[in-house]
Amino acid sequence: MMARRTPWWYYVAALMIGAAFGVAIVKTAEVTGLSLLGAPWIVAVVLVLLGVIVLIFALQVHQYAITDPAKRRSWINPTKAVYTLVSAKALGLAGAGLVGWYLGQLLLCLPHFEASYYREVIIQCAVNAVVCLADMVVGIVGEWLCQLPPSEGPENPNLKRKWRRSQRTASAGAV
Template structure:
């Protein structure tokens, strides 16, 4: 399985889409009188906890992947590494989208900041948006930590040619001249 790094512009696109959605939902709430902005405090705590869990899992994968195979004391499930990589990618993109979402709500609520409801919502969105931005960074770092070190396979220049070191005959070039 070959996993590719998430391109930088995916994060930018997710953040811009979240920003547009956040502004849109805040403006809709103003028109209808339905209070849709803000975030409960447990959302920020839950997002922070999720970021810590992903970082710990990614660090375990990195530690196992970079340890010398002869010195490894335990067996590591490769599916855990794959799940951690997928979780880190998802956390990075979701963190970008949520940072945009809460940032959009802040932008739409700034003209009404003198009202207590809006000032409380701006504070909630600022804290949750900062945690979401941290989750995006943790997702990017976690994705990098899950990257395997380069493999010194037979085609690597540091590895001796397989036949020459054992004295075996090498295949000759095209013999069409014979």
């Protein structure tokens, strides 16, 4: 299986889609009078814990991947490594979408800062936006940490250089 890095524009698209939905929810709340804005504080706590767990697993996978096979003292389950990679990708994209969601709400609630309800929503959205931005960064870094070094197969850059050198010396010796 060949996993590819998530393109940068996926994060931008998720952020913009999240912002559009955040703006839409504020407009809906203003029209209907429903209390749909902000988020409970437990959301920030859960998102922080999720980011920490994904980062710990990504660091374990990275440590295993960079350790010389002859010096490895432990073995890592390949399924755990793949799940960690998928979790890091999902955390990065979900973090980007949620940053947009909370920023969209925050920006439309700023003009109503005097009202205590909106002040609380602005504080909740600001805290959650910062936490989600951190989760997005953890997801991107975690995805990078889960990269494997190139194998000793034909795509390895070191083998390609060795092959080119051997071709040059062979052609120089044939002349």
